[in-house]
Amino acid sequence: MVPVRELVAGDVAEMFAVHAGLYEQVSKRAFRADLAEKQWVLLLRDDDGRIRGFTTILTLDVDVHGERLAVVFSGDTGIDPEFWGGQALARAWGQFMGERLRAQPDRRLFWFLISKGFRTYLYLPLFFHAFYPRVDTVTPPFERALITTLGRLKYPRDFNPETGVVEFAESHGHLKAAIADTPPHRREHAHVRFFFERNPGWRRGHELVCVAEIAPDNMRGLGRRVVLEGSDALVAVD
Numbered sequence: 001m002v003p004v005r006e007l008v009a010g011d012v013a014e015m016f017a018v019h020a021g022l023y024e025q026v027s028k029r030a031f032r033a034d035l036a037e038k039q040w041v042l043l044l045r046d047d048d049g050r051i052r053g054f055t056t057i058l059t060l061d062v063d064v065h066g067e068r069l070a071v072v073f074s075g076d077t078g079i080d081p082e083f084w085g086g087q088a089l090a091r092a093w094g095q096f097m098g099e100r101l102r103a104q105p106d107r108r109l110f111w112f113l114i115s116k117g118f119r120t121y122l123y124l125p126l127f128f129h130a131f132y133p134r135v136d137t138v139t140p141p142f143e144r145a146l147i148t149t150l151g152r153l154k155y156p157r158d159f160n161p162e163t164g165v166v167e168f169a170e171s172h173g174h175l176k177a178a179i180a181d182t183p184p185h186r187r188e189h190a191h192v193r194f195f196f197e198r199n200p201g202w203r204r205g206h207e208l209v210c211v212a213e214i215a216p217d218n219m220r221g222l223g224r225r226v227v228l229e230g231s232d233a234l235v236a237v238d
Contacts, residue, residue: 001096004038004056014051015041018078023173025205030172031076038075042092044083053079053089057096060112062153064146070104071150072097072214073112077120081179090123091226097214098230109214112150114166114207117175118182121195124212127223131212133164135194143211151209159209165199166207174205 044053056075124131151159
């Protein structure tokens with residue numbers, strides 16, 4: 001984890017190269033503006049020290065149904081396809097979330113994720129038991145209110161509370177065709193079908209707003225282990 005203010009020009013250039021390798025209709029100016037509003041960035045470097053993946057982070061505090069919540073927003077995120085399948089960035093993310101739990105034990109912590117591709121959305125069923133929106137249940141009132149609160153806070157002009165999607169009039173970046181192409185076996189996956197149904201404009205860069213509570217009891221596998229490690233929780237790990 002690196003504070004954004006400590007990034008050097010070469011770091012930002014390498015991050016943008018990863019970003020531009022994945023998305024169409026992106027610009028250095030917009031990328032830098034988005035990065036400037038974030039507080040931290042998690043970096044994935046190769047053996048030569050070159051940045052091959054990253055995710056930017058902004059922490060927020062919001063009130064929903066009279067409860068004060070801590071929220072971690074994942075902004076621009078990208079991993080060079082050569083490094084897909086690795087766990088280093090996921091481990092760093094989990095450690096960060098665990099540290100946030102330890103820092104604010106009096107508040108529930110939620111992940112605020114926006115997704116314009118099914119691969120990003122699939123992190124939710126991979127790491128969480130309960131997350132929203134999802135295929136097998138209606139979003140509860142609390143989480144629905146949280147999604148609306150966060151969508152309006154972060155994207156006041158483009159968020160549609162009826163669909164739960166950030167519907168940009170013009171693309172702010174959409175997946176390149178080769179990456180957007182969905183293998184036939186993936187199209188039949190229940191979570192993938194749900195993502196396409198809920199975010200029909202994903203090819204134009206529309207973003208589905210998603211939330212999940214960061215809590216050991218709500219987490220699976222690697223996500224649960226690294227969050228527990230980051231929070232120094234003295235509980236048994238499955």
